Amino acid sequence: MSPDLVVLAGTVHTMDGGSSAQAVAVTDGVVTALGSAADVPDWRGPRTEVLDLGTATLLPGLTDGHMHPVSGLQMAAGTDLSAVRDLGELRAVLAETARGRRPDEWVLAWGLDPNVFGRAPVAAAELEDALGGRPALLRLFDAHGALASAAALRIAGVDGPREFDQRARVVCDADGVPTGLLLEWAAVELVAQVAPVAPVAARADELRELLRGMAASGLTGGHVMDFIGDSADVLAAVEADGDLPLRLRFAPWCMPGVDDDGLAELVHLQRTAGRRWQVGGVKFMVDGTIDGGTAWLDEPDAFGESTESFWPDPQAYTRAVRHLAERGIPTATHAIGDAAVAHVVRSLEGVGGGATHRVEHLETMPGELVRRFAASGLVASMQPTHCTLYSQADHSDNWSHRLGDERADGAWRCGDLRRAGVTLALGSDWPVAPYDPRPVMADAQLRRPAGRRDSVPVQPGQALTARQALEGYTTHAAAAAGESGVAGRIAVGMRADLTALALDPLTTPPDEAAESPVLLTVVGGSPVHRAATVG
Template identity: 55%
Template sequence: MSAADLILMADRIHTMAGSAAPTAIAVADGVIVALGDRADVRDWCGPGTEIIDLGPATITPGLVDGHFHPVMGISLTRGVDLSGVRTLDGLKAALKAAAVAPGGWIEGWGLDPNAFEGAPITHAPLVEAAGPDVPVFLLLFDGHSALVSPRALELAGITGPREFPSGAGVVCGADGRPTGHLLELDAFSLVRRILPADDPAARRERLRDLLDRMAATGLTAADAMDFEEDSLELFRALEDEGDLPVRWRCAPFVMPGAGAGGLDDVIARQRLSGRRWRVEGAKFMIDGTIDGGTAWLDEPDTHGESTACLWPDPAEYAAAARRLAGHGVPIVTHAIGDAGIRYVLDTYAGLPRTRAPHRIEHLETMPSELIGRFAELDVTAGMQPIHCTHYTRADHSDNWSTRLGKRRADRAFRARDLRDQGARLTLGSDWPIAPFDPRAIIAAARLRRPAGRADVEPILPEQALTAEMALEGYTTEAAAAAGRSGRLVPGQRADLTVFGLDPLTADPDEFAESPVHLTVVDGTVAHRPQ
């Protein structure tokens, strides 16, 4: 072989290929060219080879976040971070502390509905904290609903109920007046589109900073579950400045009412790509969220809600998925409720196969008879462990669980059942809905509670993944979902993550704090601690 560009040595290298564990790996032209022991390194060297001995560290295949919203995320995470708010008093204090220019807006994101402590979600605390004349836009944690002030409703011209092509809605009180709670994208976009615009240069900087922070946690790639707004311009602008520190596979949205023209546009966009990003796939939503009452359940939730598909006519969803799959476009569908998951599986059963398998995301409550169908139909299951561990509770006292009731909450986030029945299972964050650090997410998948919180009772601990399953969810399973290997073997691209602790043997709580010594993408160092 020719001389390597980069040689890494470490006490442990998990190739995920089932072979004997090497301690050295050689890379040339962005591809793995050799594996061996430290004694082999002298045979791989040339005058320009960079050699890094990482000592007792552990090298794994590069981590891949299976569900991310990079461009939408930088739009939705403006203003006050409310993800730590737990009470109404805390919400009001955060809003009172927010700086707002005369005539300006208060914006916030990450608000957990559990902060309302069982009370109706209305704009009353916004008015109390900010006054009646300040427009306020707060995105709830699920990214599917928002809470806005009366002044924001007035500016957007929202005075009562609205009809939308999707299952979105403007929540109104008994008097017919909006409460400020806006359900789903079509509804809250009425306010979001009148918010002050972002400066393009600031957006580029925020996206670059996001990608750098991702690489610092060991992520080498991610699946972007949208390609909207200025995604194309941003990716191209960043690549004009240099290589992206994280590679991306992007799936544009397909919303109800897209029509033939919208589907043609999604097909045309499959040709778009850059050095470390490409468009491949289409992202649908069959339902909304359980917390917002917009999921699609077999039976109503305890509020009498979550009984409808996001598409007014589900057959239109199936027809759109069929047309795109017929053009070779892999289909990704957000499906949270049992009825929604069933309908998507039934739809996928009639679709042609594509280069990458079709997939279903979230899968929050699911009866046992659906579990085996994922392997049977070769459908990828995408799950986000922190959705379970951060927003639900073992005693079912949280908003999500009380809406479902015990029977359905007891069949929540069934990650282990899916793996045990042969399903391909990718793990991810759904950022900005939840934090993206993969170390904490891998730990949560094993513990069924937040990392570092031994005082919290695990949620359905029988659904915990093994250490190997959790690592696979970020490596080989995530790669297989994209039609790749994800293993460290000669001939595969050199995406690698280097941890201070071994993810297969370290205590999960300790691993969540493991240092990341190196992140390598295409054989190039994307992150190295200062």
């Protein structure tokens, strides 16, 4: 049978043990031959599409190891505040957003960096004048907190402290009056559930455009760390009009308080799938964030916070994660603090079932914990731009200040984990950070934002090599999903997910590679993005 597609490129990084090629043939969504340009006339049939990319570099399809493209449509609703750097600018942006709106019309925004408030408490009182008394929900950049205006709290009926199964919190002043700061999912949902949400059809349109943008950046897939609310309905609405531009693998949440019926439902959900998406695993969280004071550290942060697990009974997490693991279900656990990571390692030691288990973020780990993690066989999943965009080498940022100099100097240990032999998937955590994989891979090598050559690298000794960064989006991303047998390499029998860049990411300086044109993105043998210059 003649191939459906043949792609030629000056360089082909197969990531398959040194095998080389300049031409790749694809039939029915699978790679069926590797060879040279001289082989193409023999492969070619009457319906074969041949794409000659000239001097371009062809790679296994890039896969983001941690993202939230469906739920992120709500988390990233409204005005983008990610570029705001001080309180005056924040007030100005919110005033402009609110201008012309009815007094009862909501203001939604996202990407708020707590560093905007300096060392002052994050509180809504500073913003009420700019909002003109309107209801507002401003989500923090880390997606683990939000700031609600007085009107929004009133609509939601939030007038004091609340109790939650998880370590969520309605932050209150000394008199028990809410400041507007809501920490962790359950607290944020008190207000989010009364805020406006776009209908399913509108979010389906947004998701389609978002995924097209991701495909244009070279992504062919993503590991989605949730499956909440009406996600299935949004996906179905997109698929009613055609295939998703990306291949998505979802992990629904397992939250504190889960009972036997809840665990059974998570097992049942593993059968859920569409044409280019599937549920494949379960997501846990054992702590929150360092910026919000909800991480789980061995020692308190500078404000005496981050001392407890997200699960009031950490052993309940252990029982739940082992229950699923022993049934062969992959798990992914959000663990940022050193105590959190250590607990996940203890919980999964010696577990059976044969599935792949992974830990997300791993922001702070002493050297001994790195060694224990490597010995555990767990997979690490990290987001280099969380380090380069939200922390500073001089420790002037909120994250570093909370940790203190010693712990901040021993964090974001991508290099140490790789040197210890750990499988390390890389990703963005969109909408927490931009999804484009090219700057993420560059930042992993530079330890500073790509293109900002005057920035001081954060712990440059933890830099990855160019190949390690690429592996984080290819072979190691596939391993993190338990898919090494079908993805992550260009080899006969593998899925035909391919990314073609104008510049070679293994030889081009990272600042330049971060801006390399994406010439072609192929998912399952079908081009989902091609530059105007391609075929």
